[in-house]
Amino acid sequence: MNFHPDATPEDFTHLIGNYSIEPRLAAHKKKSNCEAVCYGHEDNKNVPETFDARKKWPQCESIGKVQDQGDCKADYAIATTAAIADRICIASGGKKKTTISAQHVVSCCKNCGRGCKGGIPQEVWSFLSRRGIASGGTYNSNEGCQPYLKEPTGFTPKKFYGAPAFQTPKCEKVCYNQQYSKSRVREDLHKGK
Numbered sequence: 001m002n003f004h005p006d007a008t009p010e011d012f013t014h015l016i017g018n019y020s021i022e023p024r025l026a027a028h029k030k031k032s033n034c035e036a037v038c039y040g041h042e043d044n045k046n047v048p049e050t051f052d053a054r055k056k057w058p059q060c061e062s063i064g065k066v067q068d069q070g071d072c073k074a075d076y077a078i079a080t081t082a083a084i085a086d087r088i089c090i091a092s093g094g095k096k097k098t099t100i101s102a103q104h105v106v107s108c109c110k111n112c113g114r115g116c117k118g119g120i121p122q123e124v125w126s127f128l129s130r131r132g133i134a135s136g137g138t139y140n141s142n143e144g145c146q147p148y149l150k151e152p153t154g155f156t157p158k159k160f161y162g163a164p165a166f167q168t169p170k171c172e173k174v175c176y177n178q179q180y181s182k183s184r185v186r187e188d189l190h191k192g193k
Contacts (some may be wrong), residue, residue, distance in 0.1 A: 053086070059094030062086055067102065067138050070150030072116035072168070077105035078148075080124035081133065084192060100190060101136025101146040108171035115168025116150075132189025134175070145175035145188040 054064045062085045067078050081100040088096050106115050109127040113119020127133065137143025139151050149169050173185050182188045 060089035068152035072150045073118040076119040076121045077102040080121045099137040101134045104134040132191045
């Protein structure tokens with residue numbers, strides 16, 4: 001069980017941190033004169049009935065793992081960094097298995113949103129290509145340069161979901177995982193390759 005049995009729908013709403021990118025897309029479209037591409041049902045002829053990425057790429061163990069965001073509305077960062085790590089593994093044929101730090105995104109990507117108060121997944125992809133993202137795993141994992149700092153949801157039984165969001169830790173330029181081989185974030189940045 002991932003959540004306290006007494007959790008209410010409001011408790012779950014408190015954890016949602018994705019913002020809409022629609023206003024930014026509208027502004028970008030005006031500037032770039034770019035049209036969206038739409039696909040119809042004709043384009044779906046070769047789509048299989050079922051597909052399981054874990055079976056297609058079993059060498060990429062990161063696929064299918066779900067990280068707990070705790071009381072930080074970091075779903076925008078966690079989901080996107082997981083997808084980035086999966087894509088790196090798939091593109092390398094399973095040779096590059098790295099964890100990408102959701103914490104680095106939450107704390108350091110100002111265009112992505114408001115840290116633990118939510119953000120925009122699309123901006124995480126831009127941050128990846130512009131600046132790069134450090135490695136880092138789940139809470140207490142000792143994986144990578146900057147593992148996630150917030151304990152899992154329900155970690156403390158008396159603390160419940162309606163509490164204010166976790167304060168966003170400041171952006172660190174050092175690897176705070178003392179067991180990691182690199183000491184500075186700039187030595188550890190991944191740009192999706």
